[in-house]
Amino acid sequence: MTGLTPGFADPALDAQASFRAVLEAMSRPGRIQRTGSSLHLPAPLGQATAAVLLALADADTGFAHDAGAAAEAWLRFHCGMPLVPAGEATFVLATGAPPALATLCQGSEEEPQASATLVIQVAGLAEDEGWHLTGPGIETEHRLRVDGAPEGFVAAWAANRAGFPCGVDVVLCAGDRLAALPRTVMIAEG
Amino acid sequence: MTITVVPPAPSTLEGYNFAYLDEATKRMIRRALLKAVAIPGHQIPFGAREMPLPYGWGTGGIQVTASILGPTDTLKVIDQGADDTTNAISIRRFFTRVAGVATTEHTAEATVVQTRHRIPERTLREDQIIVYQVPQPEPLFRLEPRRMETKRLHALADYGLMHVRLYEDIARLGHIAKAYDYPVMVNRRYLMSPSPIPAFDNPKMHRMPALQLFGAGREKRIYAIPPYTEVRSLDFEDHPFRPIRAPHACALCGSRDTYLDEVITDDAGGRLFVCSDTDFCAERQADSAKEAAE
Numbered sequence: 001m002t003g004l005t006p007g008f009a010d011p012a013l014d015a016q017a018s019f020r021a022v023l024e025a026m027s028r029p030g031r032i033q034r035t036g037s038s039l040h041l042p043a044p045l046g047q048a049t050a051a052v053l054l055a056l057a058d059a060d061t062g063f064a065h066d067a068g069a070a071a072e073a074w075l076r077f078h079c080g081m082p083l084v085p086a087g088e089a090t091f092v093l094a095t096g097a098p099p100a101l102a103t104l105c106q107g108s109e110e111e112p113q114a115s116a117t118l119v120i121q122v123a124g125l126a127e128d129e130g131w132h133l134t135g136p137g138i139e140t141e142h143r144l145r146v147d148g149a150p151e152g153f154v155a156a157w158a159a160n161r162a163g164f165p166c167g168v169d170v171v172l173c174a175g176d177r178l179a180a181l182p183r184t185v186m187i188a189e190g
Numbered sequence: 191m192t193i194t195v196v197p198p199a200p201s202t203l204e205g206y207n208f209a210y211l212d213e214a215t216k217r218m219i220r221r222a223l224l225k226a227v228a229i230p231g232h233q234i235p236f237g238a239r240e241m242p243l244p245y246g247w248g249t250g251g252i253q254v255t256a257s258i259l260g261p262t263d264t265l266k267v268i269d270q271g272a273d274d275t276t277n278a279i280s281i282r283r284f285f286t287r288v289a290g291v292a293t294t295e296h297t298a299e300a301t302v303v304q305t306r307h308r309i310p311e312r313t314l315r316e317d318q319i320i321v322y323q324v325p326q327p328e329p330l331f332r333l334e335p336r337r338m339e340t341k342r343l344h345a346l347a348d349y350g351l352m353h354v355r356l357y358e359d360i361a362r363l364g365h366i367a368k369a370y371d372y373p374v375m376v377n378r379r380y381l382m383s384p385s386p387i388p389a390f391d392n393p394k395m396h397r398m399p400a401l402q403l404f405g406a407g408r409e410k411r412i413y414a415i416p417p418y419t420e421v422r423s424l425d426f427e428d429h430p431f432r433p434i435r436a437p438h439a440c441a442l443c444g445s446r447d448t449y450l451d452e453v454i455t456d457d458a459g460g461r462l463f464v465c466s467d468t469d470f471c472a473e474r475q476a477d478s479a480k481e482a483a484e
Contacts, residue, residue: 012208016260019220023258026227027401027416028316056224058217090221109345113225113234136230136377137416139399165379169228182228182416184377 005040007054007078018055021048022171025180030133030142032125032179042070044095047176049121050075056117057081057091065093095121098150101160104168112165115183123148125174135185143190144179146172154187161186202290209256209289215239219257219412223403226414231376232344233327238410248281248306249407251323255304258319258403259285264292266300271308271449271466278306295469307370309391311448311470314400316417322385324406327413329373329383349381352424360429369434375422376415384421390433390449395421438463443474 008014014037021033035051044067053075057063062084065072075081075093086092086099098120107115130145131154150156160167160183167183181187207213215237222236241249259265267282269275273295281304282293294300297310304321314320330340333351343349352373359367366372372389376382384392385404395402395415402415415421425431436450441462448470450463465471 011213013261015213015216016208016258019216020258020260022224023220023227023401026224056217056221058214060218061221110341112229112232113222115225117224136419137227139397139418165229165232167228169224184228184230184416 003042004074004077005042007039008037008051014051015055018051021178022052022055022180025171025178026137026169026182028137028142029135029181029185030127030131030138030144030179032127032144032177035176035178037176042074044068044121045071045074046121046173048173048178049093049095049119051176052119052171052173052178053091053093054078061090062088063091063093064089064099065095067093067095071095089116092116092118093121094118094150101156101168106160106163106166106168109166112167115166115168117169117171119171119173120150122146122172122174125172125177125179130190132188132190133181133185134188135182137182138185145190146179147174154189157181157187203287206288208261209259209285210241211239211253211256215253216257219253222412223254223257223414226403226412227401227416229380230415230419231374231380231382231413233411233413235410236412238407241407242284243280245408246325247277248304248323250405250409250412251304251306251321251407252281252284252405253407254321254403254405254412255281255285255302256289258321259289259291259302261289261291263301264294264299265302265304266294266297266469267304268308268310268467268469269306270451271310272468274468296473297467297469307386307388308449308466309387309394311465311467313394314398316399318400320398320400320402322387322402322404324383324385324404324411325408326371327383327404327406327409327411329371329381344380347379347381349375349424352381353426356424357426360426366425366429366431372431373424375424377419378422381424382413382415382421388434388449389423389431390435392421392423392431393433397421436463440465440471440474443471443478445471445474 025033037051057079059080063081064086104116124147126145133142170181222234267278269278297312306323371386404413423431449466451466
């Protein structure tokens with residue numbers, strides 16, 4: 001276990017700050033939040049990615065990822081989440097091309113909350129340009145540019161949205177910045 | 191030998207985690223809250239913990255507040271609009287002791303407002319969160335007591351029962367006789383109990399700039415309304431929803447557009463009407479006193 005670096009300096013307060021960033025992002029889709037964390041992380045984990053998982057994942061949440069052995073060892077040491085196939089996972093981390101939305105856990109009509117949260121690490125996020133977002137949490141329209149968004153994401157999102165209330169919620173992380181796409185949001189290409 | 195007495199930290203209580211709940215519980219509630227925001231109006235079961243106060247005193251709201259609260263937050267707690275009732279004072283003091291957060295009685299200064307059965311008169315802003323204490327989260331409970339069945343009705347968005355319930359009021363009394371806990375449709379999908387706020391407050395939920403979170407401790411349910419989300423009170427084309435208030439002016443501040451409490455003043459039928467929102471009323475009184483002085 002050489003080179004395993006610490007998690008949150010203050011587990012209670014740092015987790016709270018990270019959670020509030022995600023809550024704010026989920027409540028106002030397309031608005032970019034900062035986690036403000038400065039962790040020493042194994043590649044390819046970014047600050048926001050690590051902060052989101054440290055704050056929310058634990059032994060109760062099945063986890064699937066494509067981040068490699070070093071990241072896996074770090075995350076599992078700090079969060080203790082069991083590894084499961086992507087189709088059963090509560091949290092799915094994609095640092096490269098994410099699995100198709102439709103293959104992830106969608107919940108059921110009666111329990112739509114039993115669905116996956118997909119954390120995608122992207123190259124960059126910017127407000128006021130790119131996609132046009134509408135839906136709950138948005139007064140008129142928010143705009144969000146996602147550099148390195150998965151190919152065909154907007155079409156896949158629209159298709160998956162048709163299953164509401166079932167669906168998948170997405171957190172986009174770039175560096176220490178994050179934005180979220182709850183399943184209710186409608187995305188139109190800019 | 192001298193005994194040095196170390197005074198406890200001025201605000202927070204030793205021996206408890208920040209904001210009372212342990213971190214595993216907070217994570218579980220936080221995950222439920224995020225899914226609640228993603229599925230507006232849908233009730234999500236959560237493992238409500240025993241709190242150091244009885245069910246019915248806001249244990250659900252307290253657990254939600256404890257899970258979102260940070261050291262930089264300013265907390266306001268109201269009970270039926272009032273900042274100075276036992277329940278509101280106890281909950282404010284609880285969070286002062288276990289989280290060391292600043293508290294306020296002024297709606298404008300608060301970042302988190304926990305409420306029992308009212309929405310403040312002052313419009314909430316984007317940077318505020320309102321947490322409702324909910325006794326019964328299931329709007330269909332009185333019509334269909336079986337949880338398994340109401341779950342299915344929500345899944346099918348089959349809310350005919352509630353429409354019939356409201357229609358029966360109209361048939362019998364000529365109007366919908368629900369003055370509080372008036373059911374709403376959230377984002378045109380889920381029927382939701384707004385908690386027992388007066389129907390007068392229902393329109394404030396519609397496209398509110400603030401995030402609205404609901405916690406039911408005994409019933410172990412969490413739900414939410416994201417900002418700027420459509421919230422419609424159930425009604426009929428020929429019997430549109432009407433928010434009701436006592437047709438009087440506040441005896442203290444003279445307001446004619448706020449929700450009023452009736453206060454019995456003597457044994458001879460004497461009564462007066464005052465604003466239920468004590469902070470709003472006090473502000474109006476201070477404003478008019480200032481104007482009078484000028």
